[in-house]
Amino acid sequence: MTLRSDWLPALAAFEAAARHQNFAHAGEELHLTASAVSHHVRKLEARLGVMLFQRHARGVSLTAEGRRLADASGNALAELEDVLSGLRTSQGDGERVRVTALHSFTTAWIVPRLPDFAARHPDIRISFETEIALTRFDDQGPDLGVRHGPGHWPGLSAQRLLEEPLFPVASPALAGVDRIADPADIARLPLVGDLSRHGWSDWFRAAGVRGARPMERFTFSDSTDMLEAAAHGLGAALARRLVVVPWLASGRLLRLPGPELPSRYAYFIVHPSHRPLRPAARLFAEWLMDMAADALPGR
Template sequence: MTRVRSDLLPALAAFESAARHQNFTHAAEELHLTSSAVSHHVRKLESRLGVALFRRHARGVTLTQEGRQLADAAGNALADMESVLNGLRASRNERVQVRVTTLHSVLNTWLLPRLHRFVEQHPGIGLVFDTEATLSRFEEGGHDLGIRHGPGQWSGLAALPLMDDTMRPVASPRLPGLAAVRCAADLVTLPLIADKAHQGWHDWFRAAGVHGATPPERYQFSDTTDAILAAALGLGVALARERILAPLLADGRLRVLALPGMPSRWNYYIVYPTHRRLSAPGQAFADWLMADVARFGP
């Protein structure tokens, strides 16, 4: 059996990254090399193999048929090696960790209230949460997986459907004028609260059959959590995702108005990079999420 020469391993790693990104510059950033170094590694590999692995053109590079074959094999091999290495690292640590990226609104109002069930089932797994609006690049040493609200298709990511959602008008029971709201059109008399969601009040009024100009949004927030807290404090009516309302509804700070809901264009997904397998703890957390939603509901 022919063995891969050890002096080709750096070249294979550079090639695999360049093939995955379809870009030498991005591969160089990931590997902490220069673009010329990545190019040198690839040309070295092409010279040894006697085949072209990339077609080079003005807009960048694309894989040849031979390049695609090698990229698939190299990606699988490196993913297997990384899985083994992660397992060896984990076996040396008293506690293993899973790093999760998600939205602040999802963590604060949906995940934290149910997280005790994961802790009870997996007391040896530590969790590190990062809340950010931008999607993580899942670089080496970074996040293991994410919980995202979006279209379900992201380049380089696997996306497992977790749950859907519905947009609903909510307000504090103490909001002045709330008792006079009988239909969707009556909301024009109340202050509206908005965030930077891809669906807003203009979509809701149109779906509810209210035609004409959408009333101005008196308060606007960049974060959904701030918008619903403003509603809970009696500043106005917010249009919020149903899945993140439970704690504020349970303690009576918010109530869902008896008005039509609007299905969200986007759903929630568990996401992780396709170029590497989930670690055993990461897989355990993903499996628990799916099972917990199936058992207790979203």
């Protein structure tokens, strides 16, 4: 059978409907109505002479024939998108991957490891977006992101990257820090904080310090700014283990006595569920996973 060009709209509508298992969601992705998607699918079924979906009260599900076509069409359209993306990239300019991540995680964890990625993949360019607001993953948005949270975001596929406990740190120059012998002593220090869902009250409770009523003198929206404030002697900070490494390594901050507090959340690699990662973006995601494996305790 020769594939004519007038089959392409119907195949695109079917492929989106197969991924979402929902005509309305497929229509939103393609900027069509649900009835238009349904019309394309019925037209395709009529041409092929097979049922591609089972219709029922709760929605639709693929038939065996529909599953075969979904696998083939999904792979074919992804390959076509890769070719089109490559053609849009000017010759010799390399391929660009757009990444969204928290500023603190980008600065303290990703950037120190980037020379390794540059050596492995010299033709891939990376563009980082570190605004604090959650980025929209639309057609003009980033390829992938690193988010800190519970691991469930509507419309996004999420792969666990790293967990990150918290512990207290302070500048060696902070007044009174040389007299800190146990967690209860930290309650007498000035404190700084960020907008983390875990805070000083959680840590003092985990450390067994009763009656502590921590009050943060300065609060920052970004962990990097909080750690800089602590390094300038403004107070003790509750630091994330991955983010604080550069400050500890330089000696600008030191770890204070007390336990690590397991975080409720972790870092996840995320990307839109409705589109597969392009090859260059997939290479960057795989590299992040490699770096995370090397960062595990005992490695």
